[in-house]
Amino acid sequence: MSGSRIRVGGADPYDVVVGTGVLGELPAMAGERARAVAVVHAEGLPEIARPVCGALERAGLTVHAFPVPDGEAAKEAGVLAGLWSGFAAAGMTRTDVVVGVGGGATTDLAGFAAASWLRGVRAVLVPTTLLGMVDAAVGGKTGINIPEGKNLVGAFHPPAGVLCDLTTLVTMPREDYISGLAEVIKAGFIADPKILELVEADPAGAASPDGPHTRELVERAVQVKADVVSADLRESGLREILNYGHTLAHAIEKAEDYRFRHGHAVAIGMVYAAELARLAGRLPAGLVERHRAVLTSVGLPVSYGAEWPGLRATMTIDKKARGATLRFVVLDGLAKPGRLEGPGEDLLAAAYREVAR
Numbered sequence: 001m002s003g004s005r006i007r008v009g010g011a012d013p014y015d016v017v018v019g020t021g022v023l024g025e026l027p028a029m030a031g032e033r034a035r036a037v038a039v040v041h042a043e044g045l046p047e048i049a050r051p052v053c054g055a056l057e058r059a060g061l062t063v064h065a066f067p068v069p070d071g072e073a074a075k076e077a078g079v080l081a082g083l084w085s086g087f088a089a090a091g092m093t094r095t096d097v098v099v100g101v102g103g104g105a106t107t108d109l110a111g112f113a114a115a116s117w118l119r120g121v122r123a124v125l126v127p128t129t130l131l132g133m134v135d136a137a138v139g140g141k142t143g144i145n146i147p148e149g150k151n152l153v154g155a156f157h158p159p160a161g162v163l164c165d166l167t168t169l170v171t172m173p174r175e176d177y178i179s180g181l182a183e184v185i186k187a188g189f190i191a192d193p194k195i196l197e198l199v200e201a202d203p204a205g206a207a208s209p210d211g212p213h214t215r216e217l218v219e220r221a222v223q224v225k226a227d228v229v230s231a232d233l234r235e236s237g238l239r240e241i242l243n244y245g246h247t248l249a250h251a252i253e254k255a256e257d258y259r260f261r262h263g264h265a266v267a268i269g270m271v272y273a274a275e276l277a278r279l280a281g282r283l284p285a286g287l288v289e290r291h292r293a294v295l296t297s298v299g300l301p302v303s304y305g306a307e308w309p310g311l312r313a314t315m316t317i318d319k320k321a322r323g324a325t326l327r328f329v330v331l332d333g334l335a336k337p338g339r340l341e342g343p344g345e346d347l348l349a350a351a352y353r354e355v356a357r
Helices: 023-030 046-058 077-090 104-119 130-136 166-171 174-190 193-201 214-231 238-243 246-255 262-279 285-297 308-315 345-356
Strands: 002-008 014-020 036-042 062-068 097-102 122-127 141-146 149-156 161-165 327-331 337-341
Touching (some): 104 122, 122 130, 130 174, 161 166, 174 238, 174 327, 214 238, 262 285
Parallel strands (some): 036 062, 122 161
Antiparallel strands (some): 002 014, 141 149
């Protein structure tokens, strides 16, 4: 086994283990009190779920497997209710554990199932995608979607541990891997410019799970998120910087009925946030162009053409709004995130014209 440990602090600290062959850590993360484990896994990943179940069974645990739909289709109330019924039939108790295996949608669902079952049971997450490793599985946010918006129903429920086995990335479809790079690049812009330098030095390598810097990129992105959520679990202040690019991104995802890749939407959303900051006199044009250059170098989109009024209306019910006031994370310079509250409608529309052109 080869893995590095990144500590996520707070009231309930835990480790994110990044490396290869790290499943041996799973039984210890499940905890000494566990007798049964519910393995919630994407139904398209049986070859990854099997070794997870095997590692737990060899440790003497009773394993109940719960396949769920792939992708965002898992994050629905009906799927969650099905898990609750399955947990009841399996006799899952307060000392038992939920293990989520899959991409970010699966770990979001599994985490919320753990948070809501018997008012909260232990969760361990095994993200199998780049997006899951660097974003969804770290930080304790869990949730599902409803027709009115993405992630509007959920809970903060930190996992007992996260296992990022980099070998699973090789099995990912290329477009999904590239989508995950948006969150890695986001971490570079808000906190760790070394990430941007690694991508700019070798865009082709960055766009491949076999690239020479894959492990370092994952570790650096996880470290950024760990540092932020350790200081602010419940998004009362600092943690908002992780939402860079997400206000427009979530509106795009809803407009596309969640068939648009999250990372692709975040890439466009970051360019929008950069243009907002430029037009507000807070960010130089050169840094806006660096957004476009870095994102396009790995194959991420930087423009979008849907009608503005519909996107604007969706932003009003975004989780990051406060009352009727829109709040955006913007940059005041490289790795200098700030907030833009209540920007004028003309400014919002002008920034979108820069993205839509």
